[in-house]
Amino acid sequence: MPAEATPLGYRARPTKVLLEVAGLRKHFPHGDAPAVERVGFSLGEGEMLALLGPSGCGKTTTLRMIGGFEVPDAGTISLRGRDITRLPPEARGIGFVFQDYALFPHLDVLENVRFGLRKMSRAEGEARAREMLALVGLSGLERRRPHELSGGQQQRVALARTLAVAPPLVLMDEPFSNLDAAMRVETRQEVRKLLKSSGSAGILVTHDQEEALAIADRIAVMEAGRVVQIGTPDEIYLNPVSEFVASFLGRSNILRGTANGMRVDTSFGTLPLSRAANGAVNLAVRPEQIMLEPDAEGPASVVGREFRGHDQLYWVQEGERCMLVISGPGANIEIGARVRLRICDCVVPLV
Numbered sequence: 001m002p003a004e005a006t007p008l009g010y011r012a013r014p015t016k017v018l019l020e021v022a023g024l025r026k027h028f029p030h031g032d033a034p035a036v037e038r039v040g041f042s043l044g045e046g047e048m049l050a051l052l053g054p055s056g057c058g059k060t061t062t063l064r065m066i067g068g069f070e071v072p073d074a075g076t077i078s079l080r081g082r083d084i085t086r087l088p089p090e091a092r093g094i095g096f097v098f099q100d101y102a103l104f105p106h107l108d109v110l111e112n113v114r115f116g117l118r119k120m121s122r123a124e125g126e127a128r129a130r131e132m133l134a135l136v137g138l139s140g141l142e143r144r145r146p147h148e149l150s151g152g153q154q155q156r157v158a159l160a161r162t163l164a165v166a167p168p169l170v171l172m173d174e175p176f177s178n179l180d181a182a183m184r185v186e187t188r189q190e191v192r193k194l195l196k197s198s199g200s201a202g203i204l205v206t207h208d209q210e211e212a213l214a215i216a217d218r219i220a221v222m223e224a225g226r227v228v229q230i231g232t233p234d235e236i237y238l239n240p241v242s243e244f245v246a247s248f249l250g251r252s253n254i255l256r257g258t259a260n261g262m263r264v265d266t267s268f269g270t271l272p273l274s275r276a277a278n279g280a281v282n283l284a285v286r287p288e289q290i291m292l293e294p295d296a297e298g299p300a301s302v303v304g305r306e307f308r309g310h311d312q313l314y315w316v317q318e319g320e321r322c323m324l325v326i327s328g329p330g331a332n333i334e335i336g337a338r339v340r341l342r343i344c345d346c347v348v349p350l351v
């Protein structure tokens with residue numbers, strides 16, 4: 001598979017390793033359990049990784065250890081083959097974009113971006129800062145102070161300041177959380193494009209699955225201090241390893257079945273499996289993998305419906321079980337209607 005598989009540059013696998021994290025552990029004093037335990041992954045040059053998981057699962061602690069703001073109890077972090085585990089943040093050559101952007105309020109936009117370029121001559125630093133501001137689409141706003149900018153513009157100044165020193169890696173902790181929904185969607189694609197065009201890799205901490213799917217080449221899903229699955233967005237969405245991953249990334253119906261290799265017997269008949277399994281298994285079925293057919297003799301009935309414009313959600317009761325189904329916007333089936341459900345795709349065995 002080519003390294004750059006799509007126009008937006010989503011990659012299946014890192015090419016050359018930039019960052020290697022192995023066996024990271026952090027147990028804070030007074031914590032019942034370690035905040036981070038046995039976390040390991042590698043990141044390719046220019047790759048974008050999302051650390052995704054619910055509040056308190058250890059995403060920020062992992063990021064802070066990579067950045068040098070927290071010292072791990074165990075494990076190693078190396079950047080381009082150099083062990084940086086115990087180096088202070090400023091000696092690591094890593095860029096950061098924080099939630100609050102951390103811009104200097106008394107400096108204008110140009111001076112904020114020039115701040116990290118103090119080793120250059122004034123003229124060189126200014127030229128580079130202007131170049132970065134053009135890259136993030138803020139030319140013309142050089143003399144504004146941060147409070148005269150929108151949240152999205154401040155975010156881009158922070159990014160320009162970080163990218164100006166061309167770090168091989170940029171760490172971002174929920175960088176879009178102060179933006180409104182529309183601005184968040186726009187800004188995350190811009191950030192992705194900027195990092196890709198500057199060749200910097202990125203690690204983004206988020207609890208927003210849609211954001212992770214939209215921005216990342218790969219996603220590391222964390223649960224209770226551990227990485228439970230790492231893969232491309234489609235690998236994780238289509239082949240979640242556990243019920244936790246299946247329900248954290250999108251919505252899933254969970255069924256019981258008896259597997260035999262690549263097939264499984266269920267109350268919906270014998271279905272193909274996405275990967276081999278044997279014996280009693282739980283299965284994840286995405287709501288869009290189920291077809292809803294009106295049928296006066298059908299064994300199920302519609303008990304809830306939500307019109308969402310581009311599609312519709314249906315809750316369908318069949319005996320004891322309530323299934324979630326997604327249909328196109330044109331399928332108008334009333335609440336109370338009798339229906340038949342058909343699973344029209346392979347289903348995923350869970351551990």
Ligand SMILES: Nc1ncnc2c1ncn2[C@@H]1O[C@H](COP(=O)(O)OP(=O)(O)OP(=O)(O)O)[C@@H](O)[C@H]1O
Pocket residue numbers: 028029031035053054055056057058059060061062207
């Ligand atoms: N400095 C600290 N001292 C003690 N406990 C901490 C400290 N920082 C984090 N923790 C604890 O470690 C665990 C992991 O926290 P962390 O901030 O890494 O999670 P997170 O996944 O980033 O959560 P969120 O999405 O809410 O920011 C939590 O139980 C948290 O309370």
